[in-house]
Amino acid sequence: MIFLILLPILFASLVLSEENNRLSRSLDAGKTDPLTWMILNQLQASQTTLSKLDNKLDTKLSKLSQRLTDVEKMTGYKKQFDTLTNQLNDVETKLHAYSGKMSDLQNDINKINQGIKNKCNAGWKKFNNCCYMFRYDRLSWQQAKRECENNNSYLVKIESSTENRWISSEITVSAKATHGQIWTGLNDLIREGHFTWVNDHSSVGYSNWANHEPSNYGGSEHCVTMHTNGLSTWNDQTCSYKTGYICEK
Template identity: 35%
Template sequence: MSNEMSRLQTLLKKNRTCPAGWRMFSFSCYLVSTKTDSWDEGREDCKNKGGDLVVIDNNEEQTFVSKFTDKPAWIGLNDKETEGSWKWVDGTSLNFKHWANKQPDNGNGESRWGEEDCAYTRTNEETKWNDLSCNTSMHWLCEKVPT
């Protein structure tokens, strides 16, 4: 929490902006990918752009994200390290939750789905999160600090 407070204080002191193509909300810049790929490839793309997959901290950010994209998209949440222990890409534990009904379910034990260790946000009327195989190809959401 203290890191977040420091970041916010620094941002308030400076007039920061987002790069072209990115959109500002609260104290972060967001970008939806134009292509689709795996969770790992999406994360790598975000890192190459100076950010990471989005970390959703509260209901306001979730509302923004759900309106920002009209496509299902990877978010920075996974349980790759320990099944059932969901963590954000910044290392923080899952405090704010927005799972769909009966999710996460790790494929509900059906082998055709494989391990479902990565999370994405759905769109349209159902903006809740779901878990899916990290190898599934879909869009992703990047987040970074304005410069």
Template identity: 30%
Template sequence: MQEVESAYGNVLGKVPSSGKKKCSSRRLVFILMGLTITMLLLLMIVAAFLFVMYFHTFEGRKTIEQSISQMTQNVPDKSCGSCWKKFDGSCYYFEVNRMTWIEAHLSCKRMDSDLVIINSDIEQKFLHSKTGDDLYWIGLEKIRDVWTWVDGTILKASSGFWQTGEPNNKHGNEKCTHLSFEGKMNDARCDDVEYKCRAICEKKNIS
């Protein structure tokens, strides 16, 4: 009996070691593959999370910047006052009601200002950017055949921002001036109730 057991033991003990190594190698390969797949999945999850965080952070920052910009635009400039626009040392009020030049002049005076005096190309372009396709009275009138600003300054013949062909006194007695649709100056009657425009008032920024 002992001889039989010994014989079986010898047979079992002779299982090739190469078979064990193959099983171990396969198991190791599967384990490594599993770890690799797991790491890849983790990396994908982390990448997706970071992308979502970046997207929300970017959108959030963009929203905040837009909100600040809107608030800044809506908050009136304290140095000029409510509804006034500040530009290059002056404050401007764009009157939306239509009136004659004389009425516009008085309206500006009531606000401790006067009809705008245009001193430069930059100022003229700024005004046009605000007026758009509409007509606005400015502070230039013809006194004794001389174009004069409301502060008494005489407009030089070679200066100004006249529209092509202006001033032409087309309808007679055109002694006041407004900005045209192109932002250029055009002469018109001062008190013609059938010819009313909006107006631009200006005052110095004293802040």
């Protein structure tokens, strides 16, 4: 397109140059003829006008060339912009893929953490979603409570007959022979006759009291044990009594 515009301009310049040469020769020849001299003067004036037009055309040609250069630069910038856009799209695609991998990794971490959470530490036994530790060193109820707390746990809370039977079955034969009772977390230390669990102070729901229990014998039985005789019945006992205990977490 630019070439088609420039071609007539270049042709006009060549014509003007040739016309200048011819006119110069004619001026020399026409000095002896007044009419010819007048015509030649008019032709020279026309030549001057054409020269000015030629200069204007040169100026426009220069501007058109500059515009062409600017267009070429803009074309180069557009190519660079397109390249950067494609690179950005590639980065976004990779970022999306990495986000998916990060999500999968986080899911794996959550599963591992859940597995760790559901796994009991060494020395602990699992039942349902809780871990239990059976200890047979003889301690008072308050001492046993502190020992459980030191192990980030609490004296056992028994909430069903199934749990009660399982706990009884896990007490060792030797402990059953030497410990007639073992501490639980049930007590009525806050209000006589109102038994609650030590970990959350909730009222007792399920219970497995022995016959005639709780009795509060002597007015001083405020902490609850489980019998280890296989019946797994409960008994209120003086809190200073020393026996084994069960921690839960």
